[in-house]
Amino acid sequence: MNINQIQTRKVTRKVFVGHQAIGGDAPIAVQSMTKTKTADVAATVRQIKQLEDAGCEIIRVAVPDLNSAEAIREIKKQIRIPLVADVHFDYRLALKAIEAGADKIRINPGNIGELSRIKRVLGLARNYEIPLRIGVNSGSLEKDILNKYGHVCAEALVESTERHIEICQDFGFDDIVLSLKASDVKMMIDSYRMIAARVDFPLHLGVTEAGTYQAATIKSAIGIGALLADGIGDTIRVSITGDPVAEVEVGFRILKALDLRENGISIISCPTCGRLQTDLFSIIQVVEKRVANIHKNLKVAIMGCTVNGPGEAREADLGIACGKNSAILFKQGKIIRKLAEDEIVEVLIREIQNWNSLTDNDNGGFTNDATEILAEEFVK
Numbered sequence: 001m002n003i004n005q006i007q008t009r010k011v012t013r014k015v016f017v018g019h020q021a022i023g024g025d026a027p028i029a030v031q032s033m034t035k036t037k038t039a040d041v042a043a044t045v046r047q048i049k050q051l052e053d054a055g056c057e058i059i060r061v062a063v064p065d066l067n068s069a070e071a072i073r074e075i076k077k078q079i080r081i082p083l084v085a086d087v088h089f090d091y092r093l094a095l096k097a098i099e100a101g102a103d104k105i106r107i108n109p110g111n112i113g114e115l116s117r118i119k120r121v122l123g124l125a126r127n128y129e130i131p132l133r134i135g136v137n138s139g140s141l142e143k144d145i146l147n148k149y150g151h152v153c154a155e156a157l158v159e160s161t162e163r164h165i166e167i168c169q170d171f172g173f174d175d176i177v178l179s180l181k182a183s184d185v186k187m188m189i190d191s192y193r194m195i196a197a198r199v200d201f202p203l204h205l206g207v208t209e210a211g212t213y214q215a216a217t218i219k220s221a222i223g224i225g226a227l228l229a230d231g232i233g234d235t236i237r238v239s240i241t242g243d244p245v246a247e248v249e250v251g252f253r254i255l256k257a258l259d260l261r262e263n264g265i266s267i268i269s270c271p272t273c274g275r276l277q278t279d280l281f282s283i284i285q286v287v288e289k290r291v292a293n294i295h296k297n298l299k300v301a302i303m304g305c306t307v308n309g310p311g312e313a314r315e316a317d318l319g320i321a322c323g324k325n326s327a328i329l330f331k332q333g334k335i336i337r338k339l340a341e342d343e344i345v346e347v348l349i350r351e352i353q354n355w356n357s358l359t360d361n362d363n364g365g366f367t368n369d370a371t372e373i374l375a376e377e378f379v380k
C-alpha cells in the first residue's frame with residue numbers, strides 16, 4: 001500500500017533529518033540506536049553499516065562525552081544514513097555534536113539549564129538547519145511534575161513534553177520531533193494518543209526498556225502497532241536488549257503487518273496442524289534465509305494444505321499451497337504449475353528472483369481449481 005492511500009494517518013508537520021523526511025506524507029521511517037561506544041569510530045561505523053544493510057533509515061548514537069561528540073565528524077564520513085546525537089543535560093555536548101555534523105539532536109531543552117544555554121543550542125540547530133527531538137521518558141520525568149501527579153502517568157509525560165515544546169517555541173524554534181516513551185505499554189499508548197490530539201509535531205514512537213527480543217517484540221508490536229493502526233506515528237524505534245539489527249527487522253515487520261511499508265519479501269505462512277503432509281518447516285526456513293537479501297516487494301504465501309492454502313496462495317504475489325508431498329504454485333492468483341515437494345524451494349526462489357508480472361495468457365495450462373488438484377494428492 002502506498003503511503004498516500006493511508007486515509008487515517010494523522011497529518012503532521014514534515015521535518016528533515018538529513019535527506020530523510022519525517023512526518024507529513026513521508027513513509028514511516030525505521031530507526032535504531034548503536035550499542036557501541038560512540039568514540040570507538042571503527043566499531044560504531046561497523047554496526048551502522050550492518051544496520052544500513054538491514055534497511056535502517058536513521059541511526060542514533062549516544063553522546064555522553066566530548067570524545068563521542070567529536071567522533072560524529074568521522075562517523076558521518078563513512079555512513080549513508082542520517083545520524084542523531086543523543087545528548088542528556090550537557091549543552092556543550094549538544095553544541096559539539098551539531099558542529100560535528102549530527103543531522104538531528106535529541107535533547108530536552110528543559111534539562112539544559114540556564115536560558116542562555118538553551119538559546120545557544122537552539123540557535124546553532126537553527127543555523128545548521130537540523131531538527132531537535134524532545135524525548136520524554138517515563139524513567140526521567142521532572143520532579144515537580146512527578147510530585148504533582150504522585151506517580152508516572154500519561155498526563156505527566158504529556159505535561160513534560162508540552163513544557164519542553166513551550167521552551168522551544170519561546171525561542172521561535174519549532175523544527176521538532178516528539179517522543180513520549182514509557183516501559184508500560186498502555187501508558188505509552190495513552191501518552192501518544194493524548195499528545196497527538198494536541199499538537200501536530202511529528203511523533204517518534206517507541207516502547208522504552210522493552211526487554212530482550214521476545215518481550216520487546218511483543219510490547220513494541222502492541223504499543224507501536226496500536227498507535228500506527230490509529231494513524232499516529234511518523235518514525236519508529238523498536239528497543240531490544242540485544243542486536244540492533246533485530247530492532248530494524250522487527251520495526252519493518254510491524255510496518256509491513258499494517259501495510260504501511262514494503263521492504264523486501266513478505267512471507268505469509270500457516271502455523272501448520274495435523275493436516276500437514278509436507279515438510280513445511282524446512283521449506284519455510286530455507287526460503288526465509290534465501291530471500292533475506294532480495295529487495296523486491298513481494299508477498300509470498302507458503303501454506304500447508306487445501307483448507308486455507310489455495311485462498312491465501314491466490315491472494316499473494318506468489319503462493320504455494322501444499323498437498324501430499326507436493327504443491328500447487330500460484331502467481332498473481334493463477335495456478336502456474338504443480339510441484340513435487342523437492343522442487344518447491346528451487347522453483348519458488350527462481351520465480352522470486354525472475355519476478356515479472358503475468359500476462360493474460362499465462363496460466364500454465366491449468367484450470368484454476370487448486371482444491372481439486374490438491375485433493376487428488378490427499379486421496380492417493
Ligand code: SF4
Nearest residue numbers: 270272273304305307
Ligand atoms: Fe493446517 Fe492447512 Fe491451515 Fe496449515 S493451511 S494450519 S496445514 S489447515
